[in-house]
Amino acid sequence: MSRILSKLMFVLAVMSAALSFGAAELHATTTYIVGTCKAGTQFSSIQAALDAAPSPNVVEVCPGTYPEQITIINAVSIEALSIMNSSYVLITVPSGGLTTNTTINRGQTSAAAHLFVKNATVNLTGLTVDSTGSNVPTGAALVGVLYQHSPGTINHVIAFHQISGQSTGYGIYMEGGSSNPTVTVENCGVYDFDFGGIYVTGPNGPTDIAGPAARENVTGQITAKVTNNFVNTTAAPGTISMLFGSSTVDTVAGNLSAGADRGATGMNIDANAGSTFSDNTIINSTVGITLLADGPSVTGNKLYNDGNNGPGAIAEYANLTTSKITGNLIQNAQSDGINLDCNTVGTLVNSNTFEYMTQGFLNAPSGFSGSGTYIATSQDVVPCH
C-alpha cells in the first residue's frame, strides 16, 4: 500500500509540476495584436499594446503605418506580421514631431529616440522606423532605435531618415552600462542619417573615441554582435557608418557599408580586447576602418574604393600589442592602404593584400616587417618620416 501511495504522490507531484510549468508558459505567451489583420486582443497603436495589462510578452504588428514615438520598459518581443500581401510595418513620426525622452553620451546630450528601449530585454523583428519630420530641438540628438542598458536582438529592422539637421542623427544606437547587456543587431538596414549609422557605446559614450581614456572600463560595459547589416552612407563629411566605442566588446562580421560618395568613415573602432571585426565589406568611405585602440582584431575584411582625401583605407592610431590586422583585401584605394601612423605594431600587421593604389603602407614604423601582397601599388611601403 505504501508503495502505491508513494507512486500516487509521485504522479500528483508530476502533475502539479506540469501545471506550474503550464501556468508559466501561459504567461510567456501573452500576445497582443496591433491592427486588425489577425484575431486576438487588438490595439490600434504599438504603445497602447505595450502599456496594456497584463504586460505582453509578444506584440505582433499588422502591416500599416504607425505615427508613434515608442518607449519600451518591459521585456517583450515586437514582431512585424507578413499578411495580406504586405510586411510593411512603418513607424513614423507623430504629428508635432519627436520629443526628447532621454540623454546619451554620458548624459550630456539630450536625445529624441523614436523607438526607445530602456532597461529591458527586448527583441525587435521586421520593423521600419522612418524619422522623417522629427523636428528635434536644437542641440538634441535624433535616434531611430535606441537601446539603453538593454539586452536583446534587433533583427531585420530598417531605420532611415534620421536627419536632425544638426548632424546629430543616428540610425541604431546601443548604450551599455554596469549590467553589461548583450545586444545583437542582424540583417538590418540603416540609411539616410546625418551622423551615425550603427553605434555601440559604453556608458561613457562615443566621446571617448579619441582613444583609451581614464573613463574607459576595461571589462566592457556592453557586448554587441553586429552581423549582416547594410549601412548606406551619405555624402556628408564626418558621418560614421558604424562606431564601436570604448568599453564595448563586439563581434562584427558580414556587414556592408556602402554609399555614393566618400564622405563617411566605414568603421570607427575603439572597442576592448576580444572584439573582432571580420569579413565586412566597406565601399566608398573616406576611411574604411579607423582603429583607435589596441585590442580588437581586424581580419579578412574587404575594402573597395576607400580613402579619398582620408588617411587611408585602414587607419591605425595605436601602438599594438594585441590587435591583429591581417588578411584584409584593400582594392582600388584612393590613396594609401593602411596608414600605421608611425605606431609600433611588431608583426601583428601582416598578410594583407593591396591592389591598385598609390601606397600600400603609409607611415610604417622603423623596422616594420609586416608581409603583404602588393599588386599595382606604386609604393609598397612608405616609412614614417
Add this chain to the structure above:
Amino acid sequence: MSRTDLSLMMLVSALLLGFGMPTARATTTYIVGTCKPGTQFSTIQSALNATPAPTVVEVCPGSYPEQITISKPVTLEGVVAGNSSFATVVVPPGGLTNNTTLASGLAAAAQILVQNAGGAVNLTNLVVDETNGSANYAVGILYRNTPGTMNHMVAFNVSGETAGFGIYLEGGSSDPKVTIENSTISDDQIGISVAGISGGNLTTAINTSLVNSGIIGIQVASPNTTTTINGNVITGFTQTAIILEATEGSVTNNTITGQVSPTQTAIELGYDGMSIESNKIYNVGDGIYATTEIINSQITGNVFTTLSAEGITTDCGFAVPSSKVHSNTFVDVGIAYVTKSGFPISSSTFIGVPVEWTTCPQ
C-alpha cells in the same frame, strides 16, 4: 662498351636533348625595364616582337606609353621590384589609334589587343590606364579568339567618345575560354563586355573582381557565349550592373550595390537561359528586370535590400514558373514581385515590403 650500349646511350642523349629543347623554349623570358637581370627591353611591344618569341615577359614597375598587340601565346606579368609593383600601360604621347574592328564592324582603339594567338595569353599584375586616351570606341584590353587568364589586372578610366570598355572579349573559331579574376575594372564607361560571334564559342569566367564602372558594369551578349559571373563586387554604375543577353551561364554570389539613384537596375535579363542565384543586391531602383519568357533561367536565393522600386519584375507577356523563380528574400523593397497574374510568393521571404506581389501593368 658494346655497340648496343653505345647506341642506347646515344638514343637516351638524343631523347634528353629533344626534351630539353622544348623546355628551353618554354622558359624564354624577357624583361621589360632594368629591375631584373636578363634580356632586357625598354618597351613591352619590343619584348613581344623579339626573336625567339618569348613565353614569359616580366614587366618592371614603371610607366609604359604603348598600344600593344599580342598575337602569340605568352604570359605577360608585372613584377614587384624595389618598393613597387606598379607596371602601367598608359596612352602614348600621340594618343590612341584605331587598331582593330569589333565584331559589330565598328573601328576601335584597344590599348592591349590580344587576337588569334593560337594559344593562351595570360596577363597578370598590370595596370591599363587610358587616361587622356581619345577614340570613338576605346577598349582597355581586348581578347579576340584567344584563350587565357587575366589575373590581378586593372583596367582604369577607359572612356570613348561613343563608348569605352575596360575589357572586351570576343569569341572565335578556336572556341576560347577566358578567365578574369581578382581584377579591378574601374572608372570605365562599360566595365566588361562579352561579345559573341557566329563563328565560334566563347566561354568566360568573371570571378572575384571589383567592377566599379560608370554606366554598365558587365554586359554579356549572344550568340555562342557561356559566361559565369561569380563572387564579384559591382558598384559605381549609373544604369545597370549586369546586362544579360545570352542563353548560357550563371550569375552567382555577387554583391551589387547602387548609388542612390532609383533609375538603376541591378540585373537585366534579356534572354532566357542564364541563372541568377544567391546574389546580394543593395540600394538600387530595380533588382532583376526580365524582358523575356522564363523557361530555363533560375532566379533563386537572391537577397534584395533597400530597393526603391521593384525586386523582381518579369515579362508581362508570360506566366512565371514557380519552379524557376522562388526562395528570394526582400528587405525594404517597394514591391517585391511584379509578374503576370497567378504567381505564388509563398516560398520567398518579405521584410518591410509594402507590396509583396502585384500583377504587371496590362
